[in-house]
Amino acid sequence: MSGPEPVVRTVNLVKIYQTGGVPVTAVDGVDLRVDPGEFVAIMGPSGSGKSTLVHMLGGLDTRTSGEIWLDGKRVDTLSESAWAVLRRDKVGFVFQFFNLVANMTVADNVELPALLSGATPRQARERREYLLGALGLAERADASPAQLAGGEQQRVALARALANKPSLLLADEPTGNLDSRNTRDVLRLLGEVHRDGQTIIMVTHDARVASLADRVVSLLDGQIVDDGAIPRPVRRPRGGAGDVVELRS
Numbered sequence: 001m002s003g004p005e006p007v008v009r010t011v012n013l014v015k016i017y018q019t020g021g022v023p024v025t026a027v028d029g030v031d032l033r034v035d036p037g038e039f040v041a042i043m044g045p046s047g048s049g050k051s052t053l054v055h056m057l058g059g060l061d062t063r064t065s066g067e068i069w070l071d072g073k074r075v076d077t078l079s080e081s082a083w084a085v086l087r088r089d090k091v092g093f094v095f096q097f098f099n100l101v102a103n104m105t106v107a108d109n110v111e112l113p114a115l116l117s118g119a120t121p122r123q124a125r126e127r128r129e130y131l132l133g134a135l136g137l138a139e140r141a142d143a144s145p146a147q148l149a150g151g152e153q154q155r156v157a158l159a160r161a162l163a164n165k166p167s168l169l170l171a172d173e174p175t176g177n178l179d180s181r182n183t184r185d186v187l188r189l190l191g192e193v194h195r196d197g198q199t200i201i202m203v204t205h206d207a208r209v210a211s212l213a214d215r216v217v218s219l220l221d222g223q224i225v226d227d228g229a230i231p232r233p234v235r236r237p238r239g240g241a242g243d244v245v246e247l248r249s
């Protein structure tokens with residue numbers, strides 16, 4: 001294998017659920033490689049295995065067979081407690097269930113992962129101020145999660161997931177419940193942290209959200225059916241012929 005050590009690599013990854021004795025193959029032999037700094041959108045119709053795949057990448061669901069590697073370390077064989085440490089230090093999540101700590105303020109919820117990963121109180125506070133500010137939540141720092149609207153909780157969960165600059169950000173429909181203004185804030189922040197080198201794997205149904213990514217992996221019936229870079233308009237400097245827009249892939 002050449003190039004940098006991938007952040008994520010799966011080998012023939014399979015997940016079969018048994019429901020009432022009937023096997024359902026949710027993920028069916030996925031080979032995926034994501035390099036440092038890549039922003040990958042996972043797309044596909046409902047039931048194609050997107051959530052199951054990212055849950056397994058974050059250790060929230062076990063695989064039936066195959067391998068999962070994170071930062072060069074095989075992780076599908078880890079115990080639950082080893083996964084807990086790995087998640088704390090390396091993986092940030094934004095899922096539908098926000099799981100903010102109810103009896104802590106928004107600020108403390110966001111600072112906690114950074115502190116647990118060894119940041120100084122000052123570093124944790126500065127990171128929290130940056131993230132909450134970018135998401136339009138600076139005024140809500142002293143609120144408790146129960147005082148927040150659903151969309152606010154969802155944005156706090158994103159701030160928390162990014163607090164310790166994880167090797168990998170996993171996001172499952174991070175803009176799912178947000179209005180257009182909040183969606184814009186979330187996408188702007190994802191773009192910013194991506195430019196800073198953050199590796200991101202994001203499930204989305206929304207082609208506009210996916211257009212922010214470098215690459216779209218499309219699933220169908222648990223298999224990768226397309227995996228490609230997104231063509232982007234390249235704006236050339238103004239010349240005599242005016243703006244020329246071309247596509248590069």
Ligand SMILES: Nc1ncnc2c1ncn2[C@@H]1O[C@H](COP(=O)(O)OP(=O)(O)OP(=O)(O)O)[C@@H](O)[C@H]1O
Pocket residue numbers: 017018019024025026044045046047048049050051052053
């Ligand atoms: N806990 C579970 N038990 C049994 N079957 C499951 C479970 N979770 C998912 N499945 C099944 O696995 C398949 C893939 O589901 P998954 O949620 O990963 O798809 P998805 O692409 O994320 O769908 P959506 O876009 O609707 O969220 C579906 O057939 C689903 O019914």
